């Protein structure tokens with residue numbers, strides 16, 4: 001089997017993916033036409049041209065434009081179906097998706113209706129063979145303080161079985177992480193642990209704030225933690241996992257050459273990491289490609305990739321029994337590997353494990 005085939009067949013996890021960010025230019029064009037939303041482009045080709053990102057400002061502009069095109073239940077169902085189809089195509093078994101209640105209240109069909117629609121469809125997909133998906137309710141930083149208060153209140157008032165955490169998205173520049181602490185505290189009191197984007201377009205100080213002020217259990221990106229050894233040590237000591245997205249970083253951060261991407265330094269420093277796409281069509285990628293790039297360009301071994309994959313469950317925020325169930329699912333078709341995985345999972349210790357003796361049978 002080629003590396004590509006092995007990665008394709010490997011049952012995978014992905015925990016840093018924005019549900020809205022799975023919408024392709026073709027789908028966005030269809031949504032805008034159907035809902036009579038005027039886009040700042042003349043045709044689909046021009047819209048495709050907009051999906052080339054070299055800075056975060058342009059990215060967020062397209063992002064908000066996209067949110068304003070989601071108007072009906074059918075639009076949200078279509079978005080979920082597209083996401084589920086991609087998971088099945090790539091054998092992604094467990095995912096945590098970021099989804100922003102504030103943006104759907106402001107631009108879409110309302111936060112409660114949007115979450116209810118998406119949740120129902122995701123549960124149907126899970127019952128029909130997967131993937132197992134959980135939701136992170138993100139505060140978009142650019143709309144704070146309004147978005148912070150709205151998200152905290154939303155989490156306090158909802159009993160959604162799929163929401164597992166509060167998150168923080170949006171731009172970092174001009175938005176330090178610490179001021180979001182009161183809303184994170186409210187969410188924590190309502191039973192939701194924290195994750196946060198930091199150390200992507202912001203520096204290591206943002207990662208530091210996310211860990212200490214927001215008490216983030218995982219950091220989305222976190223790659224600029226390498227600018228400060230003390231922050232790297234903090235992540236390693238507290239076992240705060242960083243959900244890295246290589247191609248996204250290559251587009252929006254100075255880490256354009258993956259041969260020198262900080263993920264290697266993070267791993268060497270003992271920081272747990274996962275691999276994700278962030279917003280696949282926005283960066284012309286998918287999870288299979290991210291793993292392949294990590295192997296071929298970053299130079300990570302297949303053993304390292306497998307451990308990174310398992311970190312999606314080890315640091316995932318779904319309840320224990322759901323994750324154990326996914327571990328069992330992962331074991332299908334992997335025979336001995338599945339047993340090793342289960343033993344590792346049950347021990348849940350930070351230690352190296354020896355494998356993959358039979359990876360090739362996947």
Ligand SMILES: [Zn+2]
Pocket residue numbers: 016017018197220278
């Ligand atoms: Zn992200």
